[in-house]
Structure formats: C-alpha cells, structure tokens
Amino acid sequence: MTQKEMDLASQRLQGRVGFVSGGLRGIGLGCVKRFLAEGAEVVLSDLDAADSETVGEVMSQLGSGASYVQANVTKEEDWLRARDAVQQRHGALHILVNNAGVDLTGPVEAMTMESWRRIMDVNVDGVFLGVKTFVPLMAESGKAVKGGASIINVSSIMGMVGFNDISAYNASKGAVRMFTKGIAIEFAQKKMGIRANSLHPGFVLTPLLHAGFQRWVDSGFAQKKEQLIDAMSAATPMGRLADPAELASGAFFLASADSAYMTGAELVMDGGWTAQ
Numbered sequence: 001m002t003q004k005e006m007d008l009a010s011q012r013l014q015g016r017v018g019f020v021s022g023g024l025r026g027i028g029l030g031c032v033k034r035f036l037a038e039g040a041e042v043v044l045s046d047l048d049a050a051d052s053e054t055v056g057e058v059m060s061q062l063g064s065g066a067s068y069v070q071a072n073v074t075k076e077e078d079w080l081r082a083r084d085a086v087q088q089r090h091g092a093l094h095i096l097v098n099n100a101g102v103d104l105t106g107p108v109e110a111m112t113m114e115s116w117r118r119i120m121d122v123n124v125d126g127v128f129l130g131v132k133t134f135v136p137l138m139a140e141s142g143k144a145v146k147g148g149a150s151i152i153n154v155s156s157i158m159g160m161v162g163f164n165d166i167s168a169y170n171a172s173k174g175a176v177r178m179f180t181k182g183i184a185i186e187f188a189q190k191k192m193g194i195r196a197n198s199l200h201p202g203f204v205l206t207p208l209l210h211a212g213f214q215r216w217v218d219s220g221f222a223q224k225k226e227q228l229i230d231a232m233s234a235a236t237p238m239g240r241l242a243d244p245a246e247l248a249s250g251a252f253f254l255a256s257a258d259s260a261y262m263t264g265a266e267l268v269m270d271g272g273w274t275a276q
C-alpha cells in the first residue's frame with residue numbers, strides 16, 4: 001500500500017488479530033499489509049526460515065504490529081507451533097486467511113501420483129489443518145468482536161470453472177470452496193461465532209503467476225511471459241490482470257464486521273472472467 005492509501009485506511013480492524021499463511025509474497029503479503037493498515041495485529045507464516053534474508057526484508061517493511069512464524073501448512077506440528085505463537089503473543093485470533101497454495105500444470109495423463117498428492121497436500125490439507133487448529137481459539141475470540149471471527153479460505157476461479165491442463169489445481173480449489181461451505185454451516189448452526197467464506201481470485205500478478213507463465217514459456221507454449229500476460233489480459237473482460245492489493249480489499253471486507261451477515265459465500269474478484 002502507498003502512504004496515501006494507508007492514510008485513507010479506516011482502522012476497522014482495530015483490536016483484532018489476524019493470521020495469514022503464505023504471507024511473505026503475493027496475495028498473502030497484500031492481505032498482511034492491508035490488515036495492518038486497518039489497525040489489526042498480524043502473524044504471518046511461510047516456508048522461509050525466520051532468520052532468512054527474505055523474512056528480514058519483509059518484516060522490516062511491516063512494523064511492530066506484525067510477527068513471523070515459519071510453518072509448512074502441510075504439517076500439523078507446524079500449525080500447533082503457530083497456534084502457540086499466536087496464543088503467546090496475542091491470546092486471541094479473529095481472522096484466519098488460509099492463503100498458502102501451489103499450482104501445478106500438466107495434462108492429466110502425464111500427472112504423477114506424487115504431484116497430485118502434493119497439490120492436495122498444500123491446497124486442501126493445508127486449509128483443513130489451519131481451520132482445525134485455530135477453531136477453538138477463534139470461537140472464543142469471535143465472541144468479543146462485532147461480526148464474529150472470520151475464516152477466509154483462498155480458493156480461485158479455478159475452483160468454479162475448469163481450465164486446460166490444470167485439473168489437479170481445479171480439483172484442489174473446488175475442494176476449498178466446498179469445505180468452506182461445510183464449515184460455515186457447522187459453525188453457524190452451532191452458534192460458534194465464526195464465519196467462513198471463500199475468496200476466488202482471477203489472474204493476479206504474483207510470483208506464483210509469473211512462475212506458472214515461465215513454465216508455459218519453458219514448455220514452448222509461448223515465447224515470452226509478456227505474451228501470456230497480454231493474452232490473459234485480453235481474455236479478461238476488464239482487460240487487465242489484478243494487483244494483489246485488490247484481492248486484499250476483498251479479504252479485508254470478509255474480515256471486517258461489514259460482512260457480518262455473510263458466511264459460506266464466495267467472493268469472486270476476477271475482472272469479469274467467470275461472468276463470460
């Protein structure tokens with residue numbers, strides 16, 4: 001966020017604590033910055049070692065409201081360590097963004113069982129473990145804030161429509177979408193004070209998208225990444241790809257009391273892609 005945008009921020013997350021997985025880059029980092037600008041305290045996690053250069057660089061931009069914990073979303077013991085860190089530092093959790101994810105491309109007949117399992121492990125098991133680990137603390141914390149606690153599971157438009165050569169990713173993001181609806185009903189009917197919604201980005205300019213485009217270039221599908229960015233922009237009704245900060249706005253809305261009557265819903269932010 002620019003200083004001007006920070007000044008315009010509403011502080012509507014004052015007094016709330018958020019946790020963002022995969023928070024060092026892309027959409028996750030966008031969410032961390034927006035939540036901080038809105039007055040929240042944020043714990044972010046990622047794969048990088050806490051004493052790595054990247055973590056040092058990112059944390060130096062974020063200020064004292066942010067803290068980092070190294071955690072692989074596929075490992076339950078890492079989630080438990082992350083929960084202990086949140087509990088110790090803040091004693092509460094109001095917002096959970098299950099953002100960490102990977103994309104793998106390839107035709108189904110060429111896909112190995114190993115790559116199928118890896119994408120399910122990160123994109124689906126990682127979300128399940130995050131929810132399971134933090135639900136007790138969020139149920140307790142949610143009672144104290146307007147609109148309750150909020151879980152935001154990052155799916156994709158690829159969890160709603162199919163796309164060539166990414167069937168495993170389609171399947172994983174579809175699972176996130178339906179898991180979110182299941183827990184939303186469970187928590188609402190048990191009056192647990194936790195809402196859960198899925199966020200469905202279209203094409204967002206992040207390291208993940210750049211790496212995916214590079215794989216297409218390497219496999220001879222295109223000559224340059226720029227060609228792919230132009231082609232994806234042209235195929236998007238709004239004629240451009242998204243900035244991570246635009247997705248963070250959606251996450252902020254779902255985190256705040258402005259979305260108090262929203263649970264089990266899908267927030268699609270795709271420049272019109274799925275409206276076609």
Ligand SMILES: NC(=O)c1ccc[n+]([C@@H]2O[C@H](COP(=O)([O-])OP(=O)(O)OC[C@H]3O[C@@H](n4cnc5c(N)ncnc54)[C@H](O)[C@@H]3O)[C@@H](O)[C@H]2O)c1
Pocket residue numbers: 021022023024025026027028045046047048071072073074099100101102103122126154155156157200201202203204205206207208209
């Ligand atoms: N970029 C897009 O166009 C797009 C579109 C739709 C959905 N998404 C989804 O948004 C989310 C964020 O994507 P992004 O584009 O910002 O990606 P990114 O690769 O730029 O950032 C993802 C972060 O997750 C971390 N991560 C990966 N595996 C992890 C693991 N096992 N444990 C902990 N952290 C891990 C990475 O280190 C990275 O910092 C993903 O779930 C992705 O599927 C992205």
